[in-house]
Amino acid sequence: MKWLSTEVRDSMGMVAPFYKLHCLLKRAQMLLLCLGIAYLMAGSILLLQRSSIRIAQSNPANLPHMLSLAAPPTALRTAGLGMRARSRWAAIQSAPGGGAKVRRQGPASRSLGVQHLHRRWxxxxxxxxxxxxxxxxxxxxxxxxxxxxxxxxxxxxxxxxxxxxxxxxxxxxxxxxxxxxxxxxxxxxxxxxxxxxxxxxxxxxxxxxxxxxxxxxxxxxxxxxxxxxxxxxxxxxxxxxxxxPVLDSRCKERMFLPHRSSSLVALSSFPGAGNTWVRHLIELVTGYYTGSFYFDGTLYNRGFKGEKDYWKSGRSICIKTHESGQKEIEMFDSAILLIRNPYRSLMAEFNRKCAGHLGHATDAQWKSKEWPEFVSSYAPWWASHALSWLKFGRHLLVVHYEELQRALLPQLRLITTFLNTTMSEERLFCAQSNQDGHFKRSGPQQPTFDPFTPDMRQMIDAFIHTVDQALKSRNFSGLPEEYLPR
Incomplete structure (x- = not known):
């Protein structure tokens, strides 16, 4: 019996480590289960928050005041970062009438629901x-x-x-x-x-x-x-x-560059200057995704698949950025500098801050203290952004938002030539026929009063003159006449 008990004790000593391992695995399994439940709950909360935001936006009068703004550069300086985070993964908050004779050879329309939707157009x-x-x-x-x-x-x-x-x-x-x-x-x-x-x-x-x-x-x-x-x-x-309004399925076909590019091309602009719109046009006319220095989940969900790709991967035709620091500028081999009338840019960015990519700020928000604070911080940034890229950018193509609106096809030819890519007539047709995209703010809704005070205009007009002279000193054409003070 004494020998048997010793044998048992030896066997139990051998089993003990396996028992501890078994307990550890069970605890790990429970931990993973708890983490999975927490992940699902967090996702559900985010979905509920998005739903509540959409409901709130359906009634603009109930929109909250704009969140407090971190101040970008407040002087005409070229060093340092702007509002955007340094990290690549920084989140951005933010039938004809009777008597018609019709001959049909092709397939029938998909459904009456689709026809009704089209008729609403x-x-x-x-x-x-x-x-x-x-x-x-x-x-x-x-x-x-x-x-x-x-x-x-x-x-x-x-x-x-x-x-x-x-x-x-x-x-x-x-x-x-x-x-x-x-x-x-x-x-x-x-x-x-x-x-x-x-x-x-x-x-x-x-x-x-x-x-x-x-x-x-x-x-x-x-x-x-x-x-x-x-x-x-x-x-x-x-x-x-x-x-x-029917979109050609071929216009939806986009891809990453088949071969990784060794040079990085920036699509740089001040916020509110139409960067997302120009990205949409470039993707339509080239068939290649554009990337981003940041990550915006809203843009990714609406088709900008380059949002998730690492900006230095070399798989995107160009990279969106709002940065204006020397270090960030010199990371790019060339750049398209997109400039828009500062009055329009400031209003567009304020609308985005208050109501998202497609919404409009309310009169109450334009009259709030956030608006003058926004102008005093962002107006100098509009100028410092352009001046920094003109000073430190290696190979620049300057594109004015208003010129792109007036002469879409000639401007797109300039852009594709700069990007060293070919542009077929079919692709050009895609851009021409679907130029607005999903992120053009609906309607010319503006505040019922002029939100710019005389002091604001005096400050902004001085910045316009400064940028205009800087462009001419670099042998670029100056700002469009409509920018200049009258």
Whole structure:
């Protein structure tokens, strides 16, 4: 018995370490389970917070005052960081009428729900003149996606005969033609009263076929004054071509650079200068993702997949940044310097701070003490940002936001040339037809009063003169005349 008990004691001594290991693993398992539960609870809380924010934003009058702002550089200096964090992962807070004869060769529309949604895009304004680009509104307070006039084209009857949808109506209007093509989920509306064609490709519309707009205007006037039934289209006729709100699936195709780039190109701007909009245009026209010095989950969820990629990876066509310190500037090999009218930039950034990427500050917020504090801190930063990049930037392309609005295609050609990438006509068409994107603030909603006091204007005007002279001293064109004090 004594020998047996010794044997048992020896075996128990061998088992003890395994028992302790077993207990440790059970505790680790419980710890992981608790961590998993905590993670799920945190995610649920974040979702509830987002839902409450959306509900609050549906009633602008209930929006809280803007959060207190950390002050960026308050003097015209070139060293140091701006408002953005140093870290790459710093979060940023923030159917035609009766009597129509329709021939359909392509697939039917997906659903009545989609058709109803498309019809909401069309309710009122369609251009009387084909040169106009018109925003179609469901109501005076609800802006929707734009219809873009592509031009006047001379097309053969054999070409239009191949289009999948054709509609004939004696009283056909441009609006009803565009509605027909949108309901059929086709990209182009080809209009010559009383004929309406719809198609999904723009490859048949070459620049060689484009004609003077007066040709289409003349045809329209002739048809309007004719009292007889319009005759069928001849062997070749001039047609007005519009791009409907339907987005070509090819425009959504984007990718990271197939080969990592050894040079880093910055897309630098002061906050509120339209950096996100220009990123959208660059991605459309090149087909490559843009990156960011920061991380914005909202932008990532809306399609900017380069937000999550490390900014030095070399996989993005260019990198968004608002930094203005010498060290941060010299990390880039070249840069696109985007400049916007400081009055517009300050208002846009204040709107973003108060109401997010797409919202507007309320009159109460414009009248609060946050607004003058914001201007006194951010107006000098607008100037120091431009001056720093002009001083320390190695290879610069200066782009003015207003010039990009006025002459989109020429400016995009300059940008793609600077980025050393090719731009196909299809990609250019993508940018032209979907230039607004998801992050253009809806409507020209402005405060009901001028938020800039005389003292504010005196300070900002002095900064405008300083930046204008700095641009000219570097052999760049000066600021647009609309910036300059009057």
């Amino acid at each position: 069309f309710h009122s304004l369609v251009p009387d003149s084909p040169e106009q680009r018109v925003s179609l509104h469901r109501s005076s307070t609800h802006k929707v996606r734009n219809v873009h006039y592509r031009g006047c084209f001379k097309l053969l009857k054999s070409t239009t005969g191949s289009f999948p949808v054709y509609s004939f109506q004696p009283n056909l209007t441009t609006q009803s033609c565009i509605e027909t093509c949108t309901d059929k989920e086709l990209l182009l509306a080809v209009f010559r009263k009383p004929h309406c064609f719809c198609t999904w490709t723009s490859s048949i519309l070459s620049l060689k076929q484009q004609s003077d707009n007066q040709q289409c205007v003349g045809n329209l006037a002739l048809n309007d004054t004719s009292t007889s039934t319009p005759s069928a289209a001849t062997e070749h006729d001039h047609y007005q071509v519009y791009h409907t």
